[in-house]
């Protein structure tokens with residue numbers, strides 16, 4: 007089934023400045039592109055140097071205001087550097103999108119401390135730390151801001167072989183609700199819980215699970231369970247993020263918007 011065209015959705019982010027983590031690929035890249043096209047100055051953060059530069063260069067060539075910052079979000083002090091550099095380039099930052107995430111699978115019995123920490127250090131701790139620095143930054147500059155966290159439907163329904171990932175995303179949904187209370191009224195905090203999205207990361211994860219052999223058949227089986235009968239495109243999730251970050255959502259905080267084609271209902 008052909009997705010509905012979404013190019014007629016327009017948001018106005020002119021005069022605004024955003025930081026997007028995981029902006030070199032997949033959903034984060036789509037959000038960064040949407041924000042830049044909507045007029046925001048965008049700081050792209052990622053650990054993949056080459057992909058990051060490709061996205062930043064392409065946006066820069068189109069005369070968008072972009073800054074790329076390479077680094078590992080699992081490092082506690084990295085968040086301070088990101089906000090300092092973004093502020094030097096663009097002035098006060100009003101929007102943070104925590105999108106960087108990893109989703110490796112493991113049977114529960116085989117989870118090691120390193121495996122658990124690797125997932126939580128990025129999916130939950132880095133989002134918490136970036137939000138903490140964002141909060142201090144926005145308060146210091148006396149601006150109203152917004153944070154959007156990219157969670158997952160696995161936060162609500164669980165998924166076999168994904169105990170660590172699902173727990174990290176449930177933690178992110180919980181963090182979203184708590185921060186919405188604690189940072190109100192000046193900072194709105196929301197999340198998105200996507201179902202399956204066609205991204206480089208998702209394709210690589212499926213291929214890894216099956217050593218490449220059955221990835222396509224698994225995807226087809228999965229699609230049968232989705233009422234809208236397809237995966238989301240990264241841009242469809244980006245549009246949901248744009249809405250939550252936009253002034254159109256000025257009365258929305260603490261919510262998690264499920265964007266899963268109806269999967270969790272089926």
Ligand SMILES: NC(=O)c1ccc[n+]([C@@H]2O[C@H](COP(=O)([O-])OP(=O)(O)OC[C@H]3O[C@@H](n4cnc5c(N)ncnc54)[C@H](O)[C@@H]3O)[C@@H](O)[C@H]2O)c1
Nearest residue numbers: 028031032033052053054078079107158202203205207208
């Ligand atoms: N793709 C899906 O089906 C799906 C579904 C639900 C939720 N999500 C969530 O959406 C987010 C993005 O997923 P995606 O599919 O676009 O993934 P992706 O792998 O395509 O992109 C993730 C990006 O994060 C970057 N990254 C990884 N580790 C990092 C680190 N330590 N520091 C900085 N950057 C790092 C990667 O380099 C990559 O560019 C994740 O949080 C994921 O859990 C994805």
